[in-house]
């Protein structure tokens with residue numbers, strides 16, 4: 001990765017002498033590595049920290065639902081006091097039909113029951 005700026009600096013100065021002087025090439029390389037540093041820090045912040053609230057079947061919900069995305073997708077849903085059962089049934093059905101989640105009927109019922117009681 002750190003050979004890239006060096007390479008392009010050499011290519012620029014030999015192919016088009018004067019077009020990109022050494023100092024601006026250096027400044028450009030410095031910017032590049034700064035951006036890479038920022039990118040690394042942001043990546044580190046993305047480590048999974050969300051957890052589902054403990055309860056019967058929280059474990060199966062955790063293992064099933066964090067395969068494709070953060071559990072934040074569940075815990076940050078706004079309250080659905082009117083009908084949490086319908087909301088979570090629709091969500092889990094969408095995960096299956098639209099995104100290809102494979103789930104046994106019995107496990108599906110347990111997960112929907114847990115989510116409806118816990119995130120309402």
Ligand code: HEC
Nearest residue numbers: 064065066067068069073074077091092095099100101111
């Ligand atoms: C096969 C992959 C996959 C699995 C497993 C999965 N999801 Fe998702 N889920 C997705 C995708 C893709 C999105 C949409 C992401 C986006 O729009 O950024 C999503 C989004 C969501 C959202 C946000 C609202 C929405 O409808 O977009 C919720 C809530 C959610 N999932 C709940 C669940 C629950 C509960 C489970 C476990 C039963 C689960 N997911 C398992 C793929 C999956």
